[in-house]
Amino acid sequence: MAGDLRGGEKLPSTRDLAEQLGISRTVVLLAYEQLLAEGFAAGQAGSGTYVSSGMKVAGAASPERTAQVQLSRFGGLAAAAWSRMNFPPRAARALPYDFAYGRSDLGAFPFEMWRRTLLRCARRAPVSEHDYGPAGGNARLREAISNHVRRSRAVVSEPSQVIVVNGSQQALDLIARVLFSKSERVAVEDPSYQGTTEVLRAAGARLLAMRVDREGIDPAQMPANARIAFVTPSHQYPTGAILPLARRLALLDWATRQNAVIVEDDYDGEFRYEGQPLESLQGLDREGRVLYIGTFSRTIFSALRIGYLIVPKSLVTAFAAAKWLCDRHTASLEQEALAEFIANGMYERHLRRMRRRNAARRRALLEAIEKHLGKRVEVTGDGAGAHIVLWPKSGAEEDWVIAAAAARGVRVYGISPYFLKRPVRTGILLGYSRTSETQIREGIRRLGEVL
DSSP, X not given: OOSSSOTTOBOXXXXXXXXXXXXXXXXXXXXXXXXXXXXXXXXETTTEEEEOTTOOOOOOOOGGGOOOOOOOHHHHHHHHHHTTOOOOOXXXXXXXXXXXXXXXXXXXXXXXXXXXXXXXXXXXXXXGGGSOOOTTOOHHHHHHHHHHXXXXXXXXXXXXXXXXXXXXXXXXXXXXXXXXXXXXXXXXXXXOOHHHHHHHHHTTOEEEEEEEETTXXXXXGOOTTXXXXXXXXXXXXXXXXXXXXXXXXXXXXXXXXXXXXXXXXXTTTTOBOSSOOOOOHHHHOSSSOEEEEEESTTTTOGGGOOEEEEOOGGGHHHHHHHHHHHHSSSOHHHHHHHHHHHHTTHHHHHHHHHHHHHHHHHHHHHHHHHHHTGGGEEEESTTBSSXXXXXXXXXXXXXXXXXXXXXXXXXXXXXXXXXXSOOSSOOEEEEOTTSOHHHHHHHHHHHHHHO
């Protein structure tokens, strides 16, 4: 292809080439067979092997001549979104005190039990189950999810309303595909999860930023010209505000008046530390206006790539079809194993352990903040989830705090990239699902020196 060998040029014999390269002749024979099969070479009986005379070589492409492929509108928007993504990266240099957020505690998950469950499901599965599966997901898993969220989150659904997806990000993508028209006006929290805002931008939506206060989004400020709203009521992402019942009811009332739908992203609703968890928006909905997104990335492990979307009955066909068009279905063996993991009680036991561990780490974090930071900061998001936000009262700049903390061996994260509009104050995100109580106390002590 590079033009080093011209059409009609004779190739060395397999014996000679094997001797030149110091390799087995069998390897050379296999290589020649492949060249002959693909049409790069041609054999002439009694004469040898030659480069095919029909080879048309364009010459090696130089960087200046690399083809410039035109992107679609979606492709251009997706490429632009990449530079704005701000998920906690895997740092090149590990720091001893890393308050990473948005990830599960891998050390707490019973991987040996999971491996045995996977192996058992693989052994007993008939051959027919290795064919394409239902687009909506494994029937046992859909039933297990429906039963679990009914008990834990007061979500009202039938298994047929559950669409198993490849993580909550695919759920967001499917919603944009199924429900959006060009230039659709969409109400989103500000600040908001980047995975949501960038999916919406790439779909061509016009984002209407709704400021968030200590109680989450304010329904009284909801726009009259939006048909869809994306919210995280159980633990607002990223501020951690919990939407009170009165605002939940008011938000549903807004949706009724506007004939709108609400997307409820319940990304870590399993973790609540004070009082009873509030009923999900979906459970309060009586008109089929709420789409509910859940994920196992925060409770099991993110590489599993299984989440779920619970849709009103009227939308089941459209979303199942969209899932089929996207990737047919989510991996079957993992779905079967997860269904068994939930049905036999292992998932509930794992959640109880996770809640206890997170509660102890949260307590250590809040005590350390009180001891080393005191009244110098305001804290939000400590009632649920696995991260909080520190709001320094000194007015210190976000980048300076992050750099100064890193110099002391502490990695913290800024909240500003999550705002659609300019943030009004500095905020520091602190996750605690992967940090020990000892690390938390020492990390906050060092952060106290910075602030």
